[in-house]
Amino acid sequence: MTKQTGGCLCGNIRFEVSGAPGIQVVCHCRMCQRASGAAFMGLIFFEAADVKLTGETPKVYQGSETLLRHFCPDCGSPVYVERSSTNRLGILAGAMDDPGAFQPTMHICTSSSQTWLKLADALPSYAEKPPGMSATVTYDVTTGKAKEAS
Numbered sequence: 001m002t003k004q005t006g007g008c009l010c011g012n013i014r015f016e017v018s019g020a021p022g023i024q025v026v027c028h029c030r031m032c033q034r035a036s037g038a039a040f041m042g043l044i045f046f047e048a049a050d051v052k053l054t055g056e057t058p059k060v061y062q063g064s065e066t067l068l069r070h071f072c073p074d075c076g077s078p079v080y081v082e083r084s085s086t087n088r089l090g091i092l093a094g095a096m097d098d099p100g101a102f103q104p105t106m107h108i109c110t111s112s113s114q115t116w117l118k119l120a121d122a123l124p125s126y127a128e129k130p131p132g133m134s135a136t137v138t139y140d141v142t143t144g145k146a147k148e149a150s
Helices: 029-035
Strands: 004-007 013-017 026-027 041-047 051-055 059-062 065-070 079-085 088-092 104-107 137-139 146-148
Touching: 013 079, 029 041
Parallel strands: 026 104
Antiparallel strands: 004 013, 013 051, 026 041, 041 088, 059 065, 065 079, 079 088, 137 146
């Protein structure tokens, strides 16, 4: 991947990514649905050192013990997630200036997929997360409390 850029809706947070992308997933978990306001969230993971933030400092919400969600304090747009157990940032595909750069490799947490959503691609699909990924988080949409799965 060549240098990519992106940012939030109002443009106060911007970023540049210079490294090669890692895993690219479409996550259907309830936490991602709630955080994005959509049926799923497209995430492109990069090494943190390959992401340069510019503009305002994002506000941070701790979604679970190991996940920080970074968003714009002005327009509220989610921009990226940070997993404390790795050195990677998951940029939201929709925050990219060219969202066509997103080339997903799998669907994860499809046990929470919306019944009205029909997956028509040939990507691998996992009810939760495949081996090697962080544990799936149980999320109570009423209280907003998250617990790491055991």
